[in-house]
Amino acid sequence: MTAVSSSILWYTTRASGIVSLLLLTAVMVGGIMTATRVGGGTVPRFAVAEVHRRISLIAMIFIILHIATTIVDSYVNVGIVSALIPFTSQYKPIKVALGTVAFDLMLAITVTSLIKQRISHSLWRTIHWASYLAFPIAVIHEILIGTDFRFAWMILLTAGCVSAVGLALAWRFWAHPRPGGALTAVPSRTAPPKRSKAIVTRAPAAGPSRRRGSSKPKGTS
Ligand code: HEM
Numbered sequence: 439m440t441a442v443s444s445s446i447l448w449y450t451t452r453a454s455g456i457v458s459l460l461l462l463t464a465v466m467v468g469g470i471m472t473a474t475r476v477g478g479g480t481v482p483r484f485a486v487a488e489v490h491r492r493i494s495l496i497a498m499i500f501i502i503l504h505i506a507t508t509i510v511d512s513y514v515n516v517g518i519v520s521a522l523i524p525f526t527s528q529y530k531p532i533k534v535a536l537g538t539v540a541f542d543l544m545l546a547i548t549v550t551s552l553i554k555q556r557i558s559h560s561l562w563r564t565i566h567w568a569s570y571l572a573f574p575i576a577v578i579h580e581i582l583i584g585t586d587f588r589f590a591w592m593i594l595l596t597a598g599c600v601s602a603v604g605l606a607l608a609w610r611f612w613a614h615p616r617p618g619g620a621l622t623a624v625p626s627r628t629a630p631p632k633r634s635k636a637i638v639t640r641a642p643a644a645g646p647s648r649r650r651g652s653s654k655p656k657g658t659s
Contacts, residue, residue, distance in 0.1 A: 444511075447507050447510060447511040448511060448513070450503070450507045451504055451507040451508050451511060452584070452585060452586060454500050454501075454503040454504035454507065455504045455580065455584065456586070456592075456595070457500045458497060458500040458501045458504050458576075459576060459577070459580055459595075459596075459599055460595075460599065461493055461494075461496055461497035461500055462497055462544075462572075462573060462576055462599075463573075463599040463602050463603060464493050464497075465490065465493050465494045465497050465569075466569060466573050466602075466603045466606065467602055467603060467606045468486065468489055468490035468493055468494075469490055469494075469566075469569060470603075470606040470607060470609075470610050471486050471490070471606070472486055472487045472490045473610070474609075474610050474613070491551070494547075494548065494551075495548070497544075498544065498545075498548055501541055501544065505521045505537075505541065508521065509521055514529045515527075515528050515529045516528075516529050516534055520534060520538070521538060521541070522538065522541075522542065523538065524538045524539050524542070530583055532582075533579060533582045533583040534579075534583065536575050536576075536578055536579035536582065536583075537576065537579040537583070539572075539575050540572045540573075540575040540576035540579060543568045543569070543571060543572035543575070544569075544572050546565050546568065547565055547566055547568060547569055547572070550562050550565045550566070551566070573603060577596065577599065577600060580596065581596065
Protein backbone atom coordinates (compact mmCIF):
# COMPACT_ATOMS: atom_id res chain seq x y z
CA MET A 439 0.00 0.00 0.00
CA THR A 440 1.33 3.41 -0.94
CA ALA A 441 2.17 5.55 2.05
CA VAL A 442 -0.19 8.44 2.28
CA SER A 443 0.07 11.55 4.37
CA SER A 444 -2.35 14.33 3.73
CA SER A 445 -4.27 16.89 5.68
CA ILE A 446 -7.51 15.11 4.66
CA LEU A 447 -6.39 11.97 6.53
CA TRP A 448 -5.34 14.02 9.53
CA TYR A 449 -8.66 15.89 9.64
CA THR A 450 -10.54 12.59 9.25
CA THR A 451 -8.59 11.05 12.15
CA ARG A 452 -9.42 14.04 14.33
CA ALA A 453 -13.07 14.28 13.28
CA SER A 454 -13.70 10.53 13.63
CA GLY A 455 -11.95 10.57 17.02
CA ILE A 456 -14.25 13.33 18.22
CA VAL A 457 -17.38 11.61 16.85
CA SER A 458 -16.22 8.34 18.50
CA LEU A 459 -15.89 10.10 21.83
CA LEU A 460 -19.38 11.62 21.53
CA LEU A 461 -20.88 8.26 20.54
CA LEU A 462 -18.98 6.49 23.34
CA THR A 463 -20.53 8.99 25.76
CA ALA A 464 -24.00 8.24 24.35
CA VAL A 465 -23.28 4.49 24.63
CA MET A 466 -22.26 4.88 28.29
CA VAL A 467 -25.33 6.96 29.19
CA GLY A 468 -27.59 4.59 27.22
CA GLY A 469 -26.00 1.57 28.90
CA ILE A 470 -26.53 3.02 32.36
CA MET A 471 -30.18 3.78 31.44
CA THR A 472 -30.63 0.21 30.17
CA ALA A 473 -29.05 -1.26 33.31
CA THR A 474 -31.42 0.77 35.48
CA ARG A 475 -34.42 -0.35 33.40
CA VAL A 476 -35.37 3.18 32.35
CA GLY A 477 -38.42 3.31 30.14
CA GLY A 478 -41.70 1.51 30.21
CA GLY A 479 -43.80 4.68 29.97
CA THR A 480 -43.85 6.60 26.71
CA VAL A 481 -40.61 4.94 25.61
CA PRO A 482 -40.60 1.15 26.03
CA ARG A 483 -37.61 -0.43 27.78
CA PHE A 484 -36.70 -2.58 24.80
CA ALA A 485 -36.41 0.63 22.75
CA VAL A 486 -33.88 2.09 25.21
CA ALA A 487 -31.84 -1.14 25.01
CA GLU A 488 -32.11 -1.23 21.22
CA VAL A 489 -30.95 2.40 20.87
CA HIS A 490 -28.00 1.60 23.17
CA ARG A 491 -27.09 -1.43 21.03
CA ARG A 492 -27.31 0.45 17.75
CA ILE A 493 -25.33 3.48 18.95
CA SER A 494 -22.58 1.17 20.21
CA LEU A 495 -22.31 -0.44 16.76
CA ILE A 496 -22.17 2.99 15.08
CA ALA A 497 -19.49 4.03 17.60
CA MET A 498 -17.42 0.99 16.61
CA ILE A 499 -17.67 2.00 12.93
CA PHE A 500 -16.32 5.49 13.72
CA ILE A 501 -13.54 4.09 15.95
CA ILE A 502 -12.50 1.73 13.14
CA LEU A 503 -12.48 4.70 10.73
CA HIS A 504 -10.37 6.66 13.26
CA ILE A 505 -7.89 3.76 13.47
CA ALA A 506 -7.88 3.15 9.70
CA THR A 507 -7.00 6.76 8.87
CA THR A 508 -4.28 6.69 11.55
CA ILE A 509 -2.77 3.55 9.97
CA VAL A 510 -2.97 4.91 6.42
CA ASP A 511 -1.48 8.26 7.43
CA SER A 512 2.27 7.66 7.04
CA TYR A 513 3.08 10.76 9.12
CA VAL A 514 2.18 9.07 12.43
CA ASN A 515 3.81 5.68 11.73
CA VAL A 516 1.21 3.49 13.46
CA GLY A 517 0.74 0.05 11.91
CA ILE A 518 -2.16 -2.37 12.20
CA VAL A 519 -0.32 -4.34 14.92
CA SER A 520 0.23 -1.21 17.05
CA ALA A 521 -3.43 -0.33 16.61
CA LEU A 522 -4.40 -3.62 18.25
CA ILE A 523 -1.52 -4.42 20.64
CA PRO A 524 -0.73 -1.76 23.26
CA PHE A 525 2.79 -0.27 23.59
CA THR A 526 3.97 -1.44 20.16
CA SER A 527 3.62 1.90 18.39
CA GLN A 528 6.73 3.86 17.49
CA TYR A 529 4.68 7.05 17.40
CA LYS A 530 3.83 8.29 20.96
CA PRO A 531 3.71 4.69 22.34
CA ILE A 532 1.94 5.38 25.63
CA LYS A 533 -0.58 7.86 24.24
CA VAL A 534 -1.46 5.57 21.32
CA ALA A 535 -1.53 2.55 23.69
CA LEU A 536 -4.29 4.21 25.71
CA GLY A 537 -6.41 4.39 22.55
CA THR A 538 -5.52 0.77 21.74
CA VAL A 539 -6.55 -0.46 25.21
CA ALA A 540 -9.86 1.45 24.97
CA PHE A 541 -10.48 -0.07 21.53
CA ASP A 542 -9.55 -3.63 22.63
CA LEU A 543 -11.95 -3.36 25.57
CA MET A 544 -14.72 -2.06 23.30
CA LEU A 545 -14.06 -4.85 20.83
CA ALA A 546 -14.35 -7.47 23.59
CA ILE A 547 -17.59 -5.85 24.82
CA THR A 548 -19.06 -5.72 21.30
CA VAL A 549 -18.10 -9.29 20.36
CA THR A 550 -19.41 -10.78 23.63
CA SER A 551 -22.64 -8.80 23.21
CA LEU A 552 -23.10 -10.18 19.69
CA ILE A 553 -22.66 -13.78 20.98
CA LYS A 554 -24.45 -13.15 24.27
CA GLN A 555 -26.82 -16.10 23.76
CA ARG A 556 -23.87 -18.50 23.53
CA ILE A 557 -21.93 -17.40 26.65
CA SER A 558 -22.82 -17.30 30.33
CA HIS A 559 -24.52 -14.16 31.59
CA SER A 560 -21.87 -13.65 34.30
CA LEU A 561 -19.05 -13.69 31.70
CA TRP A 562 -20.95 -11.25 29.47
CA ARG A 563 -21.65 -8.99 32.45
CA THR A 564 -18.05 -9.05 33.73
CA ILE A 565 -16.72 -8.09 30.29
CA HIS A 566 -19.43 -5.42 29.93
CA TRP A 567 -18.23 -3.80 33.16
CA ALA A 568 -14.96 -3.04 31.31
CA SER A 569 -16.81 -0.17 29.64
CA TYR A 570 -16.25 1.74 32.91
CA LEU A 571 -12.51 1.41 32.14
CA ALA A 572 -12.72 1.97 28.38
CA PHE A 573 -14.45 5.34 28.67
CA PRO A 574 -11.95 7.11 30.99
CA ILE A 575 -8.99 5.53 29.13
CA ALA A 576 -10.36 6.89 25.82
CA VAL A 577 -10.79 10.33 27.42
CA ILE A 578 -7.18 10.32 28.72
CA HIS A 579 -5.99 9.21 25.24
CA GLU A 580 -7.86 12.14 23.69
CA ILE A 581 -6.55 14.66 26.23
CA LEU A 582 -2.93 13.52 25.83
CA ILE A 583 -2.70 12.97 22.08
CA GLY A 584 -5.42 15.11 20.52
CA THR A 585 -4.45 18.18 18.48
CA ASP A 586 -7.67 19.92 19.40
CA PHE A 587 -7.50 19.67 23.19
CA ARG A 588 -5.68 23.02 23.29
CA PHE A 589 -8.88 24.72 22.06
CA ALA A 590 -11.58 25.85 24.49
CA TRP A 591 -14.38 24.17 22.49
CA MET A 592 -12.68 20.77 22.73
CA ILE A 593 -12.03 21.19 26.46
CA LEU A 594 -15.72 22.08 26.92
CA LEU A 595 -16.81 19.15 24.76
CA THR A 596 -14.63 16.76 26.79
CA ALA A 597 -15.95 18.20 30.05
CA GLY A 598 -19.51 17.76 28.72
CA CYS A 599 -18.87 14.09 27.87
CA VAL A 600 -17.31 13.34 31.27
CA SER A 601 -20.11 15.21 33.07
CA ALA A 602 -22.82 13.35 31.13
CA VAL A 603 -21.40 9.95 32.12
CA GLY A 604 -20.70 11.17 35.68
CA LEU A 605 -24.27 12.44 36.09
CA ALA A 606 -25.74 9.23 34.66
CA LEU A 607 -23.65 7.19 37.11
CA ALA A 608 -24.56 9.47 40.03
CA TRP A 609 -28.24 9.13 39.11
CA ARG A 610 -27.90 5.36 38.92
CA PHE A 611 -26.49 5.07 42.40
CA TRP A 612 -28.49 7.92 43.91
CA ALA A 613 -31.84 6.79 42.58
CA HIS A 614 -31.47 3.12 43.49
CA PRO A 615 -29.17 2.74 46.46
CA ARG A 616 -30.03 -0.90 47.19
CA PRO A 617 -26.96 -2.21 49.03
CA GLY A 618 -26.27 -5.80 48.06
CA GLY A 619 -29.26 -5.88 45.75
CA ALA A 620 -29.64 -5.62 42.03
CA LEU A 621 -29.41 -2.10 40.69
CA THR A 622 -32.76 -1.62 39.12
CA ALA A 623 -35.37 1.01 38.53
CA VAL A 624 -38.19 -1.54 38.33
CA PRO A 625 -41.04 -0.37 40.61
CA SER A 626 -41.15 -2.02 44.00
CA ARG A 627 -42.41 -5.60 43.81
CA THR A 628 -44.55 -5.04 46.91
CA ALA A 629 -46.80 -2.67 44.97
CA PRO A 630 -49.65 -4.64 43.34
CA PRO A 631 -49.68 -4.44 39.56
CA LYS A 632 -52.63 -2.46 38.11
CA ARG A 633 -54.01 -5.38 36.06
CA SER A 634 -54.38 -7.70 39.02
CA LYS A 635 -56.36 -4.98 40.79
CA ALA A 636 -58.74 -4.73 37.84
CA ILE A 637 -59.26 -8.49 37.87
CA VAL A 638 -60.07 -8.43 41.60
CA THR A 639 -62.73 -5.71 41.17
CA ARG A 640 -64.37 -7.67 38.37
CA ALA A 641 -64.36 -10.98 40.25
CA PRO A 642 -67.88 -12.36 40.85
CA ALA A 643 -69.29 -12.61 44.35
CA ALA A 644 -69.51 -16.02 46.01
CA GLY A 645 -72.26 -18.31 44.81
CA PRO A 646 -73.48 -19.36 41.36
CA SER A 647 -73.09 -16.73 38.69
CA ARG A 648 -76.14 -15.17 37.07
CA ARG A 649 -75.03 -16.41 33.70
CA ARG A 650 -74.72 -19.97 34.87
CA GLY A 651 -78.16 -19.74 36.54
CA SER A 652 -79.86 -18.31 33.47
CA SER A 653 -78.33 -20.91 31.16
CA LYS A 654 -79.85 -23.69 33.23
CA PRO A 655 -82.62 -25.40 31.20
CA LYS A 656 -86.11 -24.72 32.52
CA GLY A 657 -87.89 -27.59 34.18
CA THR A 658 -84.76 -29.27 35.56
CA SER A 659 -84.10 -29.55 39.29
C1 HEM B 1 -12.16 3.82 21.95
C2 HEM B 1 -11.18 4.12 21.11
C3 HEM B 1 -10.74 5.52 20.75
C4 HEM B 1 -11.36 6.74 20.92
C5 HEM B 1 -12.71 7.02 21.55
C6 HEM B 1 -10.45 7.75 20.40
C7 HEM B 1 -10.73 9.10 20.41
C8 HEM B 1 -9.81 10.09 20.02
C9 HEM B 1 -10.01 11.50 20.12
C10 HEM B 1 -11.27 12.15 20.66
C11 HEM B 1 -8.91 12.12 19.66
C12 HEM B 1 -8.64 13.62 19.61
C13 HEM B 1 -8.95 14.17 18.24
C14 HEM B 1 -8.69 15.65 18.18
O1 HEM B 1 -8.00 16.20 19.04
O2 HEM B 1 -9.22 16.29 17.27
C15 HEM B 1 -7.97 11.08 19.25
C16 HEM B 1 -6.72 11.31 18.73
C17 HEM B 1 -5.91 10.34 18.20
N1 HEM B 1 -6.14 8.99 18.22
FE1 HEM B 1 -7.69 8.07 19.04
N2 HEM B 1 -9.33 7.14 19.91
C18 HEM B 1 -9.46 5.79 20.10
C19 HEM B 1 -8.58 4.81 19.75
C20 HEM B 1 -7.40 5.03 19.03
C21 HEM B 1 -6.50 4.00 18.55
C22 HEM B 1 -6.69 2.50 18.76
C23 HEM B 1 -5.49 4.63 17.89
C24 HEM B 1 -4.32 3.98 17.20
C25 HEM B 1 -4.43 3.41 16.06
C26 HEM B 1 -5.75 6.05 17.95
C27 HEM B 1 -4.94 7.03 17.41
C28 HEM B 1 -5.08 8.38 17.58
C29 HEM B 1 -4.14 9.38 17.13
C30 HEM B 1 -2.84 9.12 16.39
C31 HEM B 1 -4.65 10.61 17.52
C32 HEM B 1 -4.05 11.99 17.30
C33 HEM B 1 -4.74 12.69 16.15
C34 HEM B 1 -4.28 14.14 16.13
O3 HEM B 1 -3.24 14.39 15.56
O4 HEM B 1 -4.93 14.98 16.72
N3 HEM B 1 -6.90 6.25 18.65
N4 HEM B 1 -8.56 9.86 19.49
